[in-house]
Amino acid sequence: MRYLTAGESHGKQLTTIVEGVPSLMPLTKENINESLLRRQKGHGRGKRMQIEKDLVDIAGGVRHGYSLGSPIAMVIHNDDFKHWEDIMGEDPISDDQDIRRKVTRPRPGHADLNGAIKYGHRDMRNILERSSARETAARVAAGAVAKTLLAELDIHIIGYVREIAGIKAEEFPEMSMSDRAQISEESPVRSLDPKASQQMMDAIDLAKKDGDSIGGVCEVYVEGMPAGIGSYVHYDRKLDGRIAGAVSSINAFKGVEFGIGFEAARRNGSQVHDEIAWDKERGYYRKTNRLGGFEGGMTTGMPIVVKGVMKPIPTLYKPLQSVDIETKEPFNASIERSDSCAVPAAAVVMEHVVAFELAKAVLEQFPHDQFPKLKAAINDYREEIRCF
Ligand SMILES: Cc1cc2nc3c(=O)[nH]c(=O)nc-3n(C[C@H](O)[C@H](O)[C@H](O)COP(=O)(O)O)c2cc1C
Ligand SMILES: C=C(O[C@@H]1CC(C(=O)O)=C[C@@H](OP(=O)(O)O)[C@H]1O)C(=O)O
Numbered sequence: 001m002r003y004l005t006a007g008e009s010h011g012k013q014l015t016t017i018v019e020g021v022p023s024l025m026p027l028t029k030e031n032i033n034e035s036l037l038r039r040q041k042g043h044g045r046g047k048r049m050q051i052e053k054d055l056v057d058i059a060g061g062v063r064h065g066y067s068l069g070s071p072i073a074m075v076i077h078n079d080d081f082k083h084w085e086d087i088m089g090e091d092p093i094s095d096d097q098d099i100r101r102k103v104t105r106p107r108p109g110h111a112d113l114n115g116a117i118k119y120g121h122r123d124m125r126n127i128l129e130r131s132s133a134r135e136t137a138a139r140v141a142a143g144a145v146a147k148t149l150l151a152e153l154d155i156h157i158i159g160y161v162r163e164i165a166g167i168k169a170e171e172f173p174e175m176s177m178s179d180r181a182q183i184s185e186e187s188p189v190r191s192l193d194p195k196a197s198q199q200m201m202d203a204i205d206l207a208k209k210d211g212d213s214i215g216g217v218c219e220v221y222v223e224g225m226p227a228g229i230g231s232y233v234h235y236d237r238k239l240d241g242r243i244a245g246a247v248s249s250i251n252a253f254k255g256v257e258f259g260i261g262f263e264a265a266r267r268n269g270s271q272v273h274d275e276i277a278w279d280k281e282r283g284y285y286r287k288t289n290r291l292g293g294f295e296g297g298m299t300t301g302m303p304i305v306v307k308g309v310m311k312p313i314p315t316l317y318k319p320l321q322s323v324d325i326e327t328k329e330p331f332n333a334s335i336e337r338s339d340s341c342a343v344p345a346a347a348v349v350m351e352h353v354v355a356f357e358l359a360k361a362v363l364e365q366f367p368h369d370q371f372p373k374l375k376a377a378i379n380d381y382r383e384e385i386r387c388f
Helices: 029-040 079-083 112-119 125-131 133-152 177-186 194-209 239-248 261-266 343-365 371-386
Strands: 002-006 013-019 056-060 072-077 156-164 216-223 253-258 276-279 283-286 304-310 321-323 330-332
Touching: 002 133, 013 133, 029 056, 029 133, 029 343, 072 133, 112 125, 133 156, 133 343, 133 371, 156 177, 156 194, 156 343, 177 216, 216 343, 239 253, 239 304, 239 343, 253 261, 283 371, 304 343, 343 371
Parallel strands: none
Antiparallel strands: 002 013, 013 072, 056 072, 156 216, 216 304, 253 304, 276 283, 321 330
């Protein structure tokens, strides 16, 4: 299973094509719209989210509520395009028609300067339109297809916020999947800890007032993945490695941890590794889950717990200095609108990005063209593991 996305932030639409989804899998646009709506929410978002109402048009690969086995094409329209038609149109224009204000001032922390150098554009709008995190809506659409596939296989996944601006949400290892989903959905910052939620909101408001931005830590929690998905035999089949790559490819993500993560560097081995146990009902399990569900590039059958670190939003109302690429003069960056904190939205993006990697790995291990056959194969495998 793979996917591609296309589209610019203020262009007509975002397009996603997901290929390799088995046939006969239940799938409706409601599955996808629910995820898109969740990505739009969260305290700290800017004015753009008041303009957009992200809804998917399924343009191929689904009929009467089921996947066909053909590529699934999805379109999300940019409502803001109506304000940008002159600037974002695809037809050639002459110099005297060119009313565009070219972007010649690269924003620190964005792709602007490196992208302009790489692709030879002197108008950096050609870079920023595609490098914008608007594209994460298209990635969430792909991930929502993957999430649907996983849910049909009894594999459940949720993303929420663990930390914003240094304020940490308390850890609740015993909390059930449905409580995680419900509590994070009710929180304006997608945290599981109501006391921390309020402090996080205050920190976001303060940063906004100061013209600054803040980052944080998102966590994704997965239940129901059987042991042995992924592989130890080659670097590019290690599933934890693939997840780390996918998470750090999300705009503004700068680090990934599994389980206790970097804390492992500070502990002795006896306080890091998870002892193995067995009982008749569960089969093999670990007494603790400090390694977050992975050993040797494969799932252990314990919940997968992965964290991603998001840097503060780079566009600041408090301007940072940069250099104009035409005049080579320094300037202070000025902006019209931006998010001040997008960590709650990013948790939803991360959830869907991880879901895609998991679904892809499941399909590699159980390559079935028809969804009911995939489901039967996974259930047989679960029984095999239990009796191993
Ligand atoms: C959901 C989401 C929303 C974002 N919103 C903004 C924003 O409003 N303004 C901004 O400057 N950056 C925003 N970013 C971050 C930038 O897209 C990102 O920092 C930039 O593309 C450079 O990529 P890099 O930080 O991965 O190097 C957002 C990121 C995400 C995940
Ligand atoms: C549009 C989205 O996020 C955008 C991501 C983004 C950036 O630079 O990454 C900058 C802002 O765009 P604009 O300049 O149009 O307000 C955000 O609103 C979205 O998440 O759907």
